Amino acid sequence: MSSMAAGGGEGEDELVTPGELLGDSSGLIAGTGAYVAPNGRSIRASLAGIRRITPPQSDAADQRSTVEVVGHKAQGAVPQPGSVVIARVTKVMARMASADIMCVESKAVREKFTGIIRQQDVRATEIDKVDMYLSFHPGDIIRALVLSLGDARAYYLSTAKNELGVVSAQSIAGATMVPISWTEMQCPLTGQVEKRKVAKVD
Structure with a gap:
């Protein structure tokens, strides 16, 4: 249990803005507040907030970590691709x-x-x-x-x-x-x- 708590990606908590590069889809999955750019590789932020990286469950089929952007303030709605x-x-x-x-x-x-x-x-x-x-x-x-x-x-x-x-x-x-x-x-x-x-x- 302690190792799971320690691996919460706390070092990744940096402020990002819409369109900012979060990482590469070869090693990350786009979570909430993130999307894969049209080139199919770059993962970018779709809203302003804190970048979080969550490691996969040990038994998950896809062993990539998930990157998401968590809104840093009480925010109104944010446009997302598909909305x-x-x-x-x-x-x-x-x-x-x-x-x-x-x-x-x-x-x-x-x-x-x-x-x-x-x-x-x-x-x-x-x-x-x-x-x-x-x-x-x-x-x-x-x-x-x-x-x-x-x-x-x-x-x-x-x-x-x-x-x-x-x-x-x-x-x-x-x-x-x-x-x-x-x-x-x-x-x-x-x-x-x-x-x-x-x-x-x-």
Whole structure:
């Protein structure tokens, strides 16, 4: 028993930030607050906190230690690859849009997390014909899937499913628009139709 208590990886308790390298997947398993980068080797932190390494059980089939990040303060929700987020679009460019993540699943975030929707992640079909300016406008509220932690501390987001995309948008006249198809929303005041990548509503 004493050897198990002594092997708790106490020397590994260092503060890490999202995207920081935690180790290599050849010797470690990604636990809570960690994920394997797209290259399949690097394990990186998905939240800010303390790095912990836990040795495997002696009878475990996989004898790699588990690395995890434990939140160092009472934190709001943190985006993880695979989670669905609600975000507000802040800027639209020719090849991507940026957004501030407001909720993860149904929990509000306390820190500022930035999301990037790349042109190839807007929808599943006719990707080469996607026009970012006809998909999102600044101020739109979107539902998106977190793909991974991308460059410059921003999460890559996808709206390439029917249920993902714009869930709420203001028209030029200032009214909340009503979706009329998966590519269009209409202003109830003026009747004007604006293009969007609309999230399918049940």
